[in-house]
Amino acid sequence: MHGDWQGFFSVTLTGNWRLVFQGYDKEENKTMDKDQIILVVIKPR
Numbered sequence: 001m002h003g004d005w006q007g008f009f010s011v012t013l014t015g016n017w018r019l020v021f022q023g024y025d026k027e028e029n030k031t032m033d034k035d036q037i038i039l040v041v042i043k044p045r
Helices: none
Strands: 009-014 017-024 039-042
Touching: none
Parallel strands: none
Antiparallel strands: 009 017, 017 039
């Protein structure tokens, strides 16, 4: 994603619904490395 959403992942669920989240590693640092993500935080809109 880009702009204010840089560093987030998103999954389109249906039509206008999209789940936006960030991934964190075991040390609770934000990460974009899918292999190191152990915690997911959903971004409220």
